[in-house]
Amino acid sequence: MELNHTHDPRTRSWLASANEAGCDFPIQNLPFGGFRKAGSNEAFRGGVAIGDQIIDLAALSQTDALQGLPALALRTCAGSSLNDFMAMGPVAWRALRHALFDLLREDASGEAVQALRNSLVPQLEAEHTVPSRIGNxxxxxxxxxxxxxxxxxxxxxxxxxxxxxxxxxxxxxxxxxxxxxxxxxxxxxxxxxxxxxxxxxxxxxxxxxxxxxxxxxxxxxxxxxxxxxxxxxxxxxxxxxxxxxxxxxxxxxxxxxxxxxxxxxxxxxxxxxxxxxxxxxxxxxxxxxxxxxxxxxxxxxxxxxxxxxxxxxxxxxxxxxxxxxxxxxxxxxxxxxxxxxxxxxxxxxxxxxxxxxxxxxxxxxxxxxxxxxxxxxxxxxxxxxxxxxxxxxxxxxxxxxxxxxxxxxxxxxxxxxxxxxxxxxxxxxxxxxxxxxxxxx
Amino acid sequence: MELNHTHDPRTRSWLASANEAGCDFPIQNLPFGGFRKAGSNEAFRGGVAIGDQIIDLAALSQTDALQGLPALALRTCAGSSLNDFMAMGPVAWRALRHALFDLLREDASGEAVQALRNSLVPQLEAEHTVPSRIGNxxxxxxxxxxxxxxxxxxxxxxxxxxxxxxxxxxxxxxxxxxxxxxxxxxxxxxxxxxxxxxxxxxxxxxxxxxxxxxxxxxxxxxxxxxxxxxxxxxxxxxxxxxxxxxxxxxxxxxxxxxxxxxxxxxxxxxxxxxxxxxxxxxxxxxxxxxxxxxxxxxxxxxxxxxxxxxxxxxxxxxxxxxxxxxxxxxxxxxxxxxxxxxxxxxxxxxxxxxxxxxxxxxxxxxxxxxxxxxxxxxxxxxxxxxxxxxxxxxxxxxxxxxxxxxxxxxxxxxxxxxxxxxxxxxxxxxxxxxxxxxxxx
Structure with missing residues (x-):
């Protein structure tokens, strides 16, 4: 439960909607879910909410934006449910959340940031699914x-x-x-x-x-x-x-x-x-x-x-x-x-x-x-x-x-x-x- | 609930153990389950009990023993759970049970019978698994x-x-x-x-x-x-x-x-x-x-x-x-x-x-x-x-x-x-x- 740099309320994102007062999904949150384009036949895949956008984790996993443990964790989020990601445990969850946080910071730049930017889908255009196969x-x-x-x-x-x-x-x-x-x-x-x-x-x-x-x-x-x-x-x-x-x-x-x-x-x-x-x-x-x-x-x-x-x-x-x-x-x-x-x-x-x-x-x-x-x-x-x-x-x-x-x-x-x-x-x-x-x- | 020829108690099998008095698994029963060789790393697959043997449905599905709906039904029993077979419904269940019954009759002969005979595994050498992925x-x-x-x-x-x-x-x-x-x-x-x-x-x-x-x-x-x-x-x-x-x-x-x-x-x-x-x-x-x-x-x-x-x-x-x-x-x-x-x-x-x-x-x-x-x-x-x-x-x-x-x-x-x-x-x-x-x- 110790606080770290991802909890600093002063950190802002280059995505303006994430910095708005009252926003549920600032850079300090980064919640996980399952989504696809609304009304489409696309496969559901993992996503992370940021401001009024969703990071398409399947799209991001097709890029070289992340390396090491964050990349391994990201790959488990590309399918239709998050069960495999959930099974990885707190170290992997934290690694991916921190990696996304670092790419979303106001001062972040480079090819990885561009890859993340290219993977954004507006929340208004998405439909969601129950994010795990619930065994019980x-x-x-x-x-x-x-x-x-x-x-x-x-x-x-x-x-x-x-x-x-x-x-x-x-x-x-x-x-x-x-x-x-x-x-x-x-x-x-x-x-x-x-x-x-x-x-x-x-x-x-x-x-x-x-x-x-x-x-x-x-x-x-x-x-x-x-x-x-x-x-x-x-x-x-x-x-x-x-x-x-x-x-x-x-x-x-x-x-x-x-x-x-x-x-x-x-x-x-x-x-x-x-x-x-x-x-x-x-x-x-x-x-x-x-x-x-x-x-x-x-x-x-x-x-x-x-x-x-x-x-x-x-x-x-x-x-x-x-x-x-x-x-x-x-x-x-x-x-x-x-x-x-x-x-x-x-x-x-x-x-x-x-x-x-x-x-x-x-x-x-x-x-x-x-x-x-x-x-x-x-x-x-x-x-x-x-x-x-x-x-x-x-x-x-x-x-x-x-x-x-x-x-x-x-x-x-x-x-x-x-x-x-x-x-x-x-x-x-x-x-x-x-x-x-x-x-x- | 109507009776048919598979319920005739006079029908015997060429497998002697299926005809013994007190046997739980005569030719009129043919229950389904999931099994593999005990102590092995084999994949679990569907089986049908007959006498003191198990028909290995994965092995049988690799042969030409069955045709048409029974063959389609058989194929759904080759995996590690019977969910897909269960989903097919009574017509398919009956088709496969009747096809196996016909191959097991005392008077059955031919290549298909030989294929079934080759797919038998002794029950004493098997270990079992819960036969379906139980959602609830x-x-x-x-x-x-x-x-x-x-x-x-x-x-x-x-x-x-x-x-x-x-x-x-x-x-x-x-x-x-x-x-x-x-x-x-x-x-x-x-x-x-x-x-x-x-x-x-x-x-x-x-x-x-x-x-x-x-x-x-x-x-x-x-x-x-x-x-x-x-x-x-x-x-x-x-x-x-x-x-x-x-x-x-x-x-x-x-x-x-x-x-x-x-x-x-x-x-x-x-x-x-x-x-x-x-x-x-x-x-x-x-x-x-x-x-x-x-x-x-x-x-x-x-x-x-x-x-x-x-x-x-x-x-x-x-x-x-x-x-x-x-x-x-x-x-x-x-x-x-x-x-x-x-x-x-x-x-x-x-x-x-x-x-x-x-x-x-x-x-x-x-x-x-x-x-x-x-x-x-x-x-x-x-x-x-x-x-x-x-x-x-x-x-x-x-x-x-x-x-x-x-x-x-x-x-x-x-x-x-x-x-x-x-x-x-x-x-x-x-x-x-x-x-x-x-x-x-």
């Missing part, structure tokens, strides 16, 4: 505020399960239905049990929800039977994205006893195009500890590095754009704003917990943090919390509409960024998805 | 006897959750830790909360269990947003294997509220080498219905074909071989014997339920039935049921040992077969796994 997707449940808020809806007397403060709770999600931001999906059909009913009904989800989450991708994996110690956990994390774990609450709450969510979650999960590396986030790492009067982690979930800087101070917001917003040309309304600093467990603890029994993580696996809700009602990361279980209207000032759950045509937009004095802004871009009407069978 | 592994919970038995351990007053009789309950499992029969694994470390304790303990699992299940592999998948109607569900199922969903009960029961099993299950799942096709099982299909005084399925989970022959009459048993059995040369002791005919939901209903909300299944996905327990105590498919939650000793006559849960060195062996007058025996072989001591970190 796991979703955690690590916001104590979310757990209490949702727990109150299901178990008013006992909202927090007794294990919450002892381990990062998680369940396995569905990898096949993880889609890239901007992919619309159909409102799911399914079973729900209405209050007081004798039999369930089959129909379109009536309580469709979003979940504001961060996702993180696994770099090098671990062998089956081996545990990743907490001190080493972050060397297994490639980087972080935004994630929306769409949820059909009526289906979920009916199906989930005793084995947890299944159809209520597996119809769609959206991820943002860009993966921000842990190295880029180094200036925003924050100390992490549980309150002294609460349970302290067991030794395997405790480590000095985790206490010193296990947290990440990422700011987050949720915007809603309805069909009426689009018709009126109105800006989306903000539903919520919160931050990852409130989370009860760190991403390192999640990796260690996931592997403590010997489960093997693989390069490219996706782990979600679970819904991120802050301590106040306005910081809730799901509409079921904001509407108090669907009992309270949420006002949308932009159109005068109201919501208790999501409606067809609603487009939910997650945004995330890090910002503070003395450090460059590190943005995550956005993660969006629009709800199409149910396909009734 | 889902485990169901569809034995009402298991649900009641386990429910009584956790919720004595209310063992069966209200949704059980309305939908096939399931959760997403871990694909990366699915291993082939015979792969040993370490007893998992993890957290458990002991009765009356104020804080959980970290240590080796103290309540290690097996789960007797069947697994089935997905053939053609469905697009995201599309549902597979029940009448078409079986066209999406390639075939059935044995599956042991090893479970760390102490870890599982502590972690699973509210999101279900995670580490308690994801350290290892074992599958048998051979996948028995649905066509081979046609003589053993049985009518299926819920008792008239119990909830009847909602229309989307009901279909005439499912009522007529949705069930499969597969007989199952669980054997335990301890280190002492091996030291004494004693035969394994039988822990349980039951059958799949007792299951509350059919494999077709599981596919339809999985896709009802639009979740996309992919070729090669693995679905488990959940623990298969029959109506009497001796038919329980997990040791937590047999030992009444660890309160009762299970005697092992072969060695005089006792068990409440599994111990290090225990090798659990699942076996399955179909047998009845007027039909050929269709065997599943076996699925085994030995428990190694915990790796204490």
């Amino acid at each position: 997707y796991t979703d955690f449940y690590t916001s104590i505020h979310h757990a209490r808020n949702v727990g109150r809806v299901i178990r008013p007397d006992d909202p927090l399960t007794p294990n919450f403060q002892w381990l990062p709770i998680a369940y396995h999600g569905r990898a096949s239905s993880v889609v890239i931001s901007g992919t619309p999906f159909h409102r799911p059909m399914g079973q729900a049990m209405l209050p007081g009913a004798a039999a369930p009904v089959y129909g379109p989800c009536a309580r469709l929800d979003f979940e504001l989450e961060l996702g993180f991708y696994i770099g090098p994996g671990n062998a089956m039977g081996e545990t990743v110690p907490l001190e080493q956990a972050e060397a297994h994390i490639f980087g972080i994205c935004l994630l929306n774990d769409w949820s059909a609450r009526d289906h979920q709450f009916w199906e989930m006893a005793p084995l947890g969510p299944f159809l209520g979650k597996n119809f769609c999960t959206s991820v943002s195009p860009w993966i921000v590396t842990l190295e880029a986030l180094a200036p925003y790492r924050v100390p992490f500890a549980h309150p002294a009067n609460e349970p302290q982690p067991l030794p395997y979930l405790d480590a000095p590095s985790n206490r010193a800087h296990g947290g990440v101070d990422i700011q987050l917001e949720v915007l809603l754009e309805t069909a009426q917003h689009r018709a009126k040309g109105a800006a989306p309304d903000r539903l919520s704003a919160t931050g990852f600093r409130h989370q009860y467990w760190t991403i390192g603890q999640m990796v260690t917990q996931h592997t403590v029994g010997g489960c093997n993580l693989q390069s490219g696996d996706l782990l979600g943090t679970g819904t991120i809700s802050g301590p106040t009602p306005a910081e809730a990361g799901a509409i079921v919390e904001l509407s108090l279980g669907g009992t309270r209207d949420i006002e949308l000032p932009g159109t005068g509409e109201r919501r208790r759950f999501l409606e067809d045509g609603d487009n939910v937009i997650l945004r995330g960024w890090c910002e503070k004095p003395g450090a460059a802004r590190i943005g995550f871009g956005q993660c969006s998805g629009e709800i199409l009407p149910a396909r009734q069978g | 592994y889902t485990d169901f919970y569809t034995s009402i006897h298991h649900a009641r038995n386990v429910g009584r351990v956790i919720r004595p007053d209310d063992p069966l959750t209200p949704n059980f009789q309305w939908l096939p309950i399931a959760y997403h499992g871990r694909a990366s830790s699915v291993v082939i029969s015979g792969t040993p694994f370490h007893r998992p470390m993890g957290q458990a909360m002991l009765p009356g304790a104020a804080a959980p303990v970290y240590g080796p699992c103290a309540r290690l269990d097996f789960e007797l299940e069947l697994g089935f592999y997905i053939g053609p998948g469905n697009a995201m947003g599309e549902t597979v109607p029940l009448e078409q569900a079986e066209a999406h199922i390639f075939g059935i294997c044995l599956l042991n969903d090893w479970s760390a009960r102490d870890h599982q029961f502590w972690e699973m509220a509210p999101l279900g099993p995670f580490l308690g299950k994801n350290f290892c799942t074992s599958v048998s080498p051979w996948i028995v096709t649905l066509e081979a099982l046609a003589p053993y299909r049985v009518p299926f219905a819920h008792p008239a005084n119990e909830p009847q399925p909602l229309p989307y989970l009901d279909a005439p074909s499912n009522r007529a022959h949705g069930g499969v009459d597969i007989q199952l048993e669980v054997l335990l071989e301890t280190a002492q059995h091996r030291a004494k040369g004693a035969a394994p002791d039988r822990l349980s014997a039951t059958g799949f005919r007792h299951q509350y939901w059919t494999i077709g209903q599981m596919v339809t339920q999985h896709t009802v909300g639009g979740c996309n299944l992919q070729s090669g996905d693995l679905l488990g039935t959940g623990t298969i327990s029959g109506p009497t105590p001796a038919e329980a498919g997990a040791i937590v049921e047999l030992s009444l939650g660890g309160t009762r000793d299970i005697e092992l006559p072969g060695t005089g040992e006792r068990r409440r849960f599994l111990e290090d060195g225990d090798n659990v062996i699942l076996r399955g077969w179909c047998e009845k007058p007027g039909a050929a025996r269709i065997g599943f072989g076996q699925c085994s796994g030995e428990i190694l001591p915990a790796r204490q970190g």
